[in-house]
Amino acid sequence: MPRRAAAVTQADIARAIRAMRDAGFPKVRVVMREGSITIEPGEPVEAPAGRRLADREHVVVL
DSSP states (O other), X not given: OXXXXXXXXXXXXXXXXXXXXHTTOSSEEEEEETTEEEEEESSOOOOOTTOOOOSSOOOOOO
């Protein structure tokens, strides 16, 4: 019985983590629930000079 293809791959998660770090979030949390995976900022940080971070939420679309 063959396996079905993964909905989200390890490469997708790594890409999202790199994007969050590049956006100014040094700590990233990966939340895995049944049927979904969410990548969230680990804790609020200061915006780098000349950049503005969202007040409460940052969404990275793959």
